[in-house]
Amino acid sequence: MDHPNTANSLNTMYIPTFDDVLAAHDRIAPYVHRTPVLTSSYLNALTGAELFFKCENFQKAGAFKARGASNAVFGLTEAQAARGVATHSSGNHGLSLSYAAGRRGIPCTVVMPRTAPQAKKDAVKGYGGRVVECEPSTSSREEVFARVVAETGAEFVHPYNDPRVIAGQATCSREMLDQVEGLDAIVAPIGGGGMISGTCLTLSTLAPGVKIYAAEPKQADDAARSFRAGHIIADDAPETVADGLKVPLKELTWHFVSRFVTDILTAEEDEIVEAMKLIWKRMKIVMEPSSAVPLAMILRNRELFAGKRVGVVITGGNVDLDKLPWMKG
Amino acid sequence: MDHPNTANSLNTMYIPTFDDVLAAHDRIAPYVHRTPVLTSSYLNALTGAELFFKCENFQKAGAFKARGASNAVFGLTEAQAARGVATHSSGNHGLSLSYAAGRRGIPCTVVMPRTAPQAKKDAVKGYGGRVVECEPSTSSREEVFARVVAETGAEFVHPYNDPRVIAGQATCSREMLDQVEGLDAIVAPIGGGGMISGTCLTLSTLAPGVKIYAAEPKQADDAARSFRAGHIIADDAPETVADGLKVPLKELTWHFVSRFVTDILTAEEDEIVEAMKLIWKRMKIVMEPSSAVPLAMILRNRELFAGKRVGVVITGGNVDLDKLPWMKG
Numbered sequence: 001m002d003h004p005n006t007a008n009s010l011n012t013m014y015i016p017t018f019d020d021v022l023a024a025h026d027r028i029a030p031y032v033h034r035t036p037v038l039t040s041s042y043l044n045a046l047t048g049a050e051l052f053f054k055c056e057n058f059q060k061a062g063a064f065k066a067r068g069a070s071n072a073v074f075g076l077t078e079a080q081a082a083r084g085v086a087t088h089s090s091g092n093h094g095l096s097l098s099y100a101a102g103r104r105g106i107p108c109t110v111v112m113p114r115t116a117p118q119a120k121k122d123a124v125k126g127y128g129g130r131v132v133e134c135e136p137s138t139s140s141r142e143e144v145f146a147r148v149v150a151e152t153g154a155e156f157v158h159p160y161n162d163p164r165v166i167a168g169q170a171t172c173s174r175e176m177l178d179q180v181e182g183l184d185a186i187v188a189p190i191g192g193g194g195m196i197s198g199t200c201l202t203l204s205t206l207a208p209g210v211k212i213y214a215a216e217p218k219q220a221d222d223a224a225r226s227f228r229a230g231h232i233i234a235d236d237a238p239e240t241v242a243d244g245l246k247v248p249l250k251e252l253t254w255h256f257v258s259r260f261v262t263d264i265l266t267a268e269e270d271e272i273v274e275a276m277k278l279i280w281k282r283m284k285i286v287m288e289p290s291s292a293v294p295l296a297m298i299l300r301n302r303e304l305f306a307g308k309r310v311g312v313v314i315t316g317g318n319v320d321l322d323k324l325p326w327m328k329g
Numbered sequence: 330m331d332h333p334n335t336a337n338s339l340n341t342m343y344i345p346t347f348d349d350v351l352a353a354h355d356r357i358a359p360y361v362h363r364t365p366v367l368t369s370s371y372l373n374a375l376t377g378a379e380l381f382f383k384c385e386n387f388q389k390a391g392a393f394k395a396r397g398a399s400n401a402v403f404g405l406t407e408a409q410a411a412r413g414v415a416t417h418s419s420g421n422h423g424l425s426l427s428y429a430a431g432r433r434g435i436p437c438t439v440v441m442p443r444t445a446p447q448a449k450k451d452a453v454k455g456y457g458g459r460v461v462e463c464e465p466s467t468s469s470r471e472e473v474f475a476r477v478v479a480e481t482g483a484e485f486v487h488p489y490n491d492p493r494v495i496a497g498q499a500t501c502s503r504e505m506l507d508q509v510e511g512l513d514a515i516v517a518p519i520g521g522g523g524m525i526s527g528t529c530l531t532l533s534t535l536a537p538g539v540k541i542y543a544a545e546p547k548q549a550d551d552a553a554r555s556f557r558a559g560h561i562i563a564d565d566a567p568e569t570v571a572d573g574l575k576v577p578l579k580e581l582t583w584h585f586v587s588r589f590v591t592d593i594l595t596a597e598e599d600e601i602v603e604a605m606k607l608i609w610k611r612m613k614i615v616m617e618p619s620s621a622v623p624l625a626m627i628l629r630n631r632e633l634f635a636g637k638r639v640g641v642v643i644t645g646g647n648v649d650l651d652k653l654p655w656m657k658g
Contacts, residue, residue, distance in 0.1 A: 036365060038387070057613045058367070058612075062613065065372060175456070280615050280650055280651060281615075283387075284387055284391065284615040284616065284646035285613060285614055286609050286610075286613040286614060286615060287613065317613035320655075321606060321609055321610060321655065322655070322656075326650065326651065327651075
């Protein structure tokens with residue numbers, strides 16, 4: 001399932017440390033925003049908790065993924081950089097890698113299914129990236145991606161199963177600890193586990209007493225089931241409005257999730273859409289369905305968070321304004 | 330046309346001074362946000378200017394109007410406060426007055442046409458205000474409003490033709506001057522002229538060299554025509570997507586607009602909707618059509634703003650998420 005130049009076994013993968021996070025933070029500082037933390041007295045009253053929203057929807061390229069992508073791109077040697085970077089992603093990682101490569105002035109190739117929305121292809125190109133289309137199947141994607149790497153010698157940057165990417169995402173919770181005193185917990189959505197792994201990496205060093213909750217759509221709850229089973233369970237093409245969260249855990253993110261996460265809790269589709277609309281309406285920010293999963297989960301589990309100071313990661317803001325989920329039906 | 334307890338002539342109206350602005354700022358500080366200033370490298374590249382967006386969509390009650398309303402409410406004597414406040418507004422002023430009255434714990438009555446959206450009535454009630462319905466005509470509104478005042482002895486707080494309100498709105502540009510160095514100009518939308526008058530009041534004292542541009546929908550360009558004619562022209566029920574900007578100038582706002590505004594420039598309806606979508610998409614913030622008029626106007630007049638540092642007031646964020654203007658047709 002993995003691309004040939006990705007290790008299949010954790011034995012051969014480097015596990016990032018907090019020193020890598022510090023290095024990442026220095027490295028990416030010129031290319032990413034220190035995003036603001038917003039609060040809402042309405043949502044505090046509604047949940048009974050004190051919520052602190054870390055707004056990565058205001059991040060460069062519109063998502064936290066700019067952190068990990070920038071760390072990978074700016075950590076390359078000159079020789080590596082000259083050959084460029086490549087990935088397969090029709091989502092925020094492809095966009096973020098294209099952004100980071102553009103800032104360094106190196107080539108970036110993103111392999112995307114030909115069926116992906118034109119707007120997403122255009123967005124990658126808008127940052128200077130090259131889009132190479134494949135058929136919408138795993139076999140075609142792997143074949144096309146292998147050809148791209150063979151032709152260009154580009155460095156593969158996986159969306160989350162990559163120590164450079166996880167160290168980059170970890171800078172987000174480091175900022176939160178700086179921006180908000182006395183947090184009791186941090187809640188972030190979980191798909192492949194990159195953001196949650198970064199959160200684990202930072203908190204296990206700086207604030208081991210702060211709980212880490214992952215929030216997942218019930219309809220794509222492979223991470224929650226993996227967590228309870230004690231091994232990775234990967235679903236085949238789950239369906240959820242939170243389309244950034246369909247991908248499964250992999251060995252490196254599993255390493256962090258299985259060791260440091262307090263719990264993984266889920267929310268239903270209609271609850272996710274309702275929470276998204278609530279944040280738009282009350283906080284006046286544009287964010288993705290994936291970013292609403294934490295609030296939806298908190299609203300389902302009020303007793304767990306009541307009276308607590310809770311950091312919530314708003315992971316991204318790239319949404320099709322012409323196809324908002326509450327317009328359906 | 331004015332309510333009986335509003336003066337019709339400027340002779341009898343008090344003109345607020347910068348000392349009133351300083352007093353207002355101290356008075357309202359506990360009840361309003363010092364809103365953030367956001368920037369967008371994309372929109373800077375697009376316009377050729379450096380734009381600094383003052384985000385009053387993040388303000389309490391979702392709009393800058395919370396400043397003026399809070400100043401009026403918290404400036405009342407105990408005896409006045411006991412009788413409460415009243416206004417007629419189906420928009421942000423009614424909501425903001427209800428918010429401010431709720432914070433002081435005094436009654437607030439908002440007269441609204443029975444045809445106003447239920448969501449707007451509910452929002453006023455949500456802050457503790459009382460909604461009294463009238464027929465959707467000026468005569469019914471005045472009659473019902475006069476009855477409310479006669480019954481309650483409530484203090485009338487006009488949406489903009491009120492020195493307390495203008496002094497409150499003026500705190501917004503005072504913050505901008507603090508937050509952004511070396512501004513060449515400030516651009517704000519103009520309807521009745523409350524925000525622009527406040528901007529005039531602050532800048533004429535603190536930064537008389539900074540230009541003041543008002544932006545108006547072409548389809549409701551009564552302020553622009555007034556400005557060129559040298560006297561107030563009031564249109565009857567203009568139609569525009571920027572529904573906060575349909576009201577005419579009045580004597581007190583005309584005092585400031587006619588003396589201190591550099592120019593009033595307009596934008597077409599489709600340009601306003603396009604600018605609104607652009608801000609949502611690129612800046613990831615939810616704001617009203619009225620708040621998009623400045624960017625639409627800047628994009629039409631690039632040569633005027635190129636190379637300049639320009640403050641732009643995002644006046645509010647109260648929009649019906651189920652009826653976005655680009656969903657029409």
